[in-house]
Amino acid sequence: xxxxxxxxxxxxxxxxxxxxxxxxxxxxxxTVILSRVIRFYVDGFRSMTLGRTLWCIIxxxxxxxxxxxxxxxxxSYLQGGDEEKGEAVSAELTERMAQPINPR
Amino acid sequence: xxAIDSSLVDWSRAQFALTAMYHWxxxxxxxxxxxxxxxxxxxxxxxGREFWKQTAKFWMKLFGINFAMGVATGIILEFEFGTNxxxxxxxxxxxxxxxxxxxxxxxxxxxxTFIAVMYFGxxxxxKRAHLASTxxxxxxxxxxxxxxxxxxxxxQHPVGMEFNxxxxxxxxxxxAAVAFSPVAVVKFCHTVSSSWVLGAVFVVxxxxxxxxxxxxxEFALSxxxxxxxxxxxxxxxxxxxxxxxxxxxxxxxxxKLAAAEGLYEGGTEQALVLGGLLRxxxxxxxxxxxxxxxxxxxxxxxxxxxATHDLQGYVPGIRNLLEGGYxxxxxxxxxxxxxxxxxxxxxxxxxxxxxxAADAETKxxxxxxxxxxxxxxxxxxxxxxxELVPPVPLTFYSFRIxxxxxxxxxxxxxxxxxxxxxxxxxxxxxxxVVLTIPLAWLxxxxxxxxxxxxxxxxxxxxxxxxxxxxxxxxxxSVQTTFFIFLILFTLLLVAELGIMGKAIAAGPExxxxxx
Ligand code: HEM
Numbered sequence: 001x002x003x004x005x006x007x008x009x010x011x012x013x014x015x016x017x018x019x020x021x022x023x024x025x026x027x028x029x030x031t032v033i034l035s036r037v038i039r040f041y042v043d044g045f046r047s048m049t050l051g052r053t054l055w056c057i058i059x060x061x062x063x064x065x066x067x068x069x070x071x072x073x074x075x076s077y078l079q080g081g082d083e084e085k086g087e088a089v090s091a092e093l094t095e096r097m098a099q100p101i102n103p104r
Numbered sequence: 105x106x107a108i109d110s111s112l113v114d115w116s117r118a119q120f121a122l123t124a125m126y127h128w129x130x131x132x133x134x135x136x137x138x139x140x141x142x143x144x145x146x147x148x149x150x151x152g153r154e155f156w157k158q159t160a161k162f163w164m165k166l167f168g169i170n171f172a173m174g175v176a177t178g179i180i181l182e183f184e185f186g187t188n189x190x191x192x193x194x195x196x197x198x199x200x201x202x203x204x205x206x207x208x209x210x211x212x213x214x215x216x217t218f219i220a221v222m223y224f225g226x227x228x229x230x231k232r233a234h235l236a237s238t239x240x241x242x243x244x245x246x247x248x249x250x251x252x253x254x255x256x257x258x259x260q261h262p263v264g265m266e267f268n269x270x271x272x273x274x275x276x277x278x279x280a281a282v283a284f285s286p287v288a289v290v291k292f293c294h295t296v297s298s299s300w301v302l303g304a305v306f307v308v309x310x311x312x313x314x315x316x317x318x319x320x321x322e323f324a325l326s327x328x329x330x331x332x333x334x335x336x337x338x339x340x341x342x343x344x345x346x347x348x349x350x351x352x353x354x355x356x357x358x359x360k361l362a363a364a365e366g367l368y369e370g371g372t373e374q375a376l377v378l379g380g381l382l383r384x385x386x387x388x389x390x391x392x393x394x395x396x397x398x399x400x401x402x403x404x405x406x407x408x409x410x411a412t413h414d415l416q417g418y419v420p421g422i423r424n425l426l427e428g429g430y431x432x433x434x435x436x437x438x439x440x441x442x443x444x445x446x447x448x449x450x451x452x453x454x455x456x457x458x459x460x461a462a463d464a465e466t467k468x469x470x471x472x473x474x475x476x477x478x479x480x481x482x483x484x485x486x487x488x489x490x491e492l493v494p495p496v497p498l499t500f501y502s503f504r505i506x507x508x509x510x511x512x513x514x515x516x517x518x519x520x521x522x523x524x525x526x527x528x529x530x531x532x533x534x535x536x537v538v539l540t541i542p543l544a545w546l547x548x549x550x551x552x553x554x555x556x557x558x559x560x561x562x563x564x565x566x567x568x569x570x571x572x573x574x575x576x577x578x579x580x581s582v583q584t585t586f587f588i589f590l591i592l593f594t595l596l597l598v599a600e601l602g603i604m605g606k607a608i609a610a611g612p613e614x615x616x617x618x619x
Contacts, residue, residue: 044224050165050607051223054172057599061176064592065183073585074183077190077575082271089194090272094456096572097449097484 115582116188116574121556122586123180125549126593130174132548135249135296136303136338137167138242140331142235147330149235159323161226162612163307164238168223169607173600180589188582192563192573197273199265199282200255207251214244249299250292257288259564260555261356267478269458269471287352291555294345297338298551301513302544304335308520309541310608312527312534321528323612328520328527336517343510347410353558354411354419355433357565360558362422363388363494364503365407368396370421370430376406379504382497388422389490422496426489441489448484451477482562485572494560502553509547516540 141163148156221237264281311324380400428440458470563573
């Protein structure tokens with residue numbers, strides 16, 4: 001591999017994954033690569049048919065899960081820093097110990 | 105003692121089961137259909153025939169629908185850990201967190217990259233690069249499953265960790281022991297191969313539907329041929345790994361095996377119950393004169409052989425496991441449940457003393473007691489030995505449903521391969537294959553029922569029963585979320601079935617290319 005290529009190796013890999021090629025005299029930099037990859041996705045999304053419905057469903061679902069369920073129904077039970085959480089769990093774990101009520 | 109309402113345990117379990125089972129509708133189809141579509145595309149790249157490209161594209165479309173519907177259904181499970189199973193989440197520490205974090209990051213990067221190339225890259229990347237993306241998509245999904253199953257396997261057989269009484273958490277001391285524990289490896293192989301079976305059943309089922317309707321004949325026959333070979337291979341691996349799973353539970357979770365076999369009184373030379381009817385309402389937690397089976401068909405010696413690889417091998421039944429006193433494989437004598445419960449209480453008591461101790465000496469004594477009794481820590485939360493017995497009928501019947509269907513799938517794939525093109529003449533056979541589709545889900549869900557119901561009452565085998573693992577929430581709020589999910593998931597499922605049905609009805613675009 002030539003020194004020129006090896007310096008740009010990570011860019012070349014990213015481009016190859018997306019089937020993109022750079023022209024010889026084009027300089028490799030983050031912005032160019034990023035914009036080409038973004039274009040790959042944008043073109044892909046544009047040409048979708050059934051995919052649009054599926055994306056709508058995914059977005060609605062993510063909204064319901066994170067914005068509604070997470071906030072209203074799933075607040076984290078343990079509060080505070082690690083020490084407080086450890087304290088709380090240890091209190092729970094020791095309090096719940098069973099007394100033998102039905103020895104055999 | 106601070107009482108935990110048993111209905112809180114039940115509702116928390118029901119809620120988790122509902123979300124997990126719903127999630128599990130999508131995962132096995134992703135894992136199974138993914139491989140089928142990748143095989144189809146491989147055939148396209150090898151033969152250059154446009155027909156295979158369209159075939160691959162059609163199955164990819166169904167894969168995409170299923171994938172989209174399955175995305176995020178697993179997230180709810182992670183919410184539930186924080187809310188309903190907070191003690192558990194804290195107690196497992198990084199053992200659960202690390203694999204799940206790796207899974208999340210890996211899945212995100214692999215899936216967002218390679219799925220995009222798979223769907224958007226047909227005319228942009230070379231054939232081989234596209235094929236590589238397709239395979240990497242499914243390999244990525246399978247690796248994701250690995251991490252989740254590692255976490256699950258750890259709960260069934262906790263290894264590679266040490267309990268830290270200062271933080272009240274388990275800490276990973278041996279990553280390899282956790283990631284490659286024998287239970288994790290077998291679980292992964294059985295789960296993935298059984299998902300391949302499900303994917304193959306789906307493909308032959310949909311293809312037979314086309315045959316029934318007299319549509320897409322070549323597409324259907326080609327898909328059946330590929331999926332039946334793949335399905336037969338997968339079903340044989342499933343049977344083999346299922347057998348290894350049985351060995352695992354005989355070793356690490358003998359109560360699960362006893363429940364799955366309906367074995368109350370164990371012994372040597374034990375027969376395997378091939379099929380049977382349990383007496384409704386029989387008490388499995390205490391000795392009684394009644395026969396617990398209304399009828400059963402047995403295979404002599406088979407259970408001993410399956411569990412120990414020795415026809416004379418000793419297999420403990422529920423009573424033996426509760427009473428102890430039999431010889432373990434390492435020649436030690438099994439403890440009774442009472443004794444384990446006593447040791448568990450000593451461990452919990454020692455933890456409390458350790459944390460409350462002001463002086464180093466008391467701390468050291470408490471720590472020594474805790475360490476000595478830690479293997480039985482979870483038993484200290486049980487009120488009576490009977491709590492160690494899982495729901496026997498559910499475990500017993502689910503096990504039989506899974507295994508019988510496993511045998512049926514082998515016969516189905518072999519039959520389809522033998523029939524070849526002749527399947528087009530037999531409408532009833534086509535119908536039977538279509539009707540088999542839901543049975544693949546039934547087998548897969550039954551497998552999880554065996555694995556999860558069979559391990560009750562444990563969240564973490566031997567260390568933490570559900571009663572200690574759950575958060576003390578209001579039962580009403582757990583019930584409310586249960587019903588919200590039920591409605592939400594039913595709606596989503598109807599939407600998925602609708603979209604999937606439409607895509608199937610539209611059919612593949614192979615007809616223009618197949619002639
Ligand atoms: C053919 C004979 C089969 C045998 C002997 C068998 C055996 C087993 C056993 C013993 C378990 C419990 C493992 C544990 O608790 O750790 C299990 C679990 C499971 N089985 Fe099967 N099985 C068979 C076929 C199938 C089939 C056909 C499917 C689905 C298509 C399936 C899907 C599952 C799943 C999803 C699990 C839960 C995950 C796991 O614990 O591995 N099994 N199986």
